[in-house]
Amino acid sequence: MAMKVNEVMTPVPVAVSPDTSLSEVGGLMRQHGIGDVLVVHEGRLRGLVTDRDIVVRAVALQKDMSTAVAEVCSTNLVTVAPGEDADAAVRLMREHAIRRVPVVEGEHPIGMVSIGDLAVQRDERSALADISAEPPNT
Template identity: 50%
Template sequence: MAQKVRDVMTPEPVALPLDAPLTEAARLMRDQGVGGVLVTQAGRLCGLLTDRDIVVRAVAEGRDLRGTRLDQVCSAGVVTIGPDDETGAAVRLMRERGVRRLPVVEDGRAVGIVSLRDVIPEGDDASAYTTGGELAGG
C-alpha cells in the first residue's frame, strides 16, 4: 500500500505573515530547527521562504537584513500537495519543479510541510531528486 503525505509530513508548519521581518523568519528557523517558513497573507498561504532564499536573495544581494520583509525575498506561486496524495506524487513534483519542500494544503489551509528528506528512500542521495536549488519555491 502506498504511503500518504500525511504520514510523513511535519504538521503545524512554521508560518509568518507576508510583512514580517526577515530577521524574525531567520530566528524562527533557527529556534525551530527548520529550513523553511510558510508565508501567509490574511491566513492564506502565499509563499515559502527557505534558508537558501535568505542567503541568495538577501545576504548575497547585500540587503539591509533588519529592514527586509518576507514579501521582498520569499518565493511566490508555490506548488503544493494534499495530505492524502501519495508520497510518490510528492517526489515527482519536487523533481519536476526542482524543489526540496512542498507545503501540504487541505481545504485551502496549510496543514503541514513535506521535505525531500521525508519522502526519499533512506540512503538515497537527495541531490539526485532535484534539478537545481530551491529558488523555485522549495
C-alpha cells in the first residue's frame, strides 16, 4: 500500500506573516535547521520563502534585511493534500523542478514535504536520505 503525504511530511511547518523581516526569517531558519518558511496571512498560505530566495532575491540585490518577506517569497505555489499518495508529491516535484511542497487542507498549511522526506521514505539507505537525516550545520 502506498504511503500518504501525511505519513512522510513534516507537520506544523514554521510560518511567518508577510510583514516579517528577512532577518527574522533567517533567524528562524537557523534556529530550526530548515531552509524554507511558509508565509501565512489570516491562516491561509500566501507564499514560501527559501534560503535561496533570500540570497538571490535580497542579498544579491543588496536589499536591507529589514525588508518584508512578502517582497522576496514565491507566491506561485504548488501544493499537495495530506491524503494524496506520496508518489503524487514526487510527481509534482519532478514536474515543477522543486524540492519542497507545502501540504495544505484547503488554503491552510498543515505540513511540508521535502525531497529529503521522500528519499527517506523510498530508500532509507540512499545518499540523499543519509544527508537529510543529518543535523543541520549551524
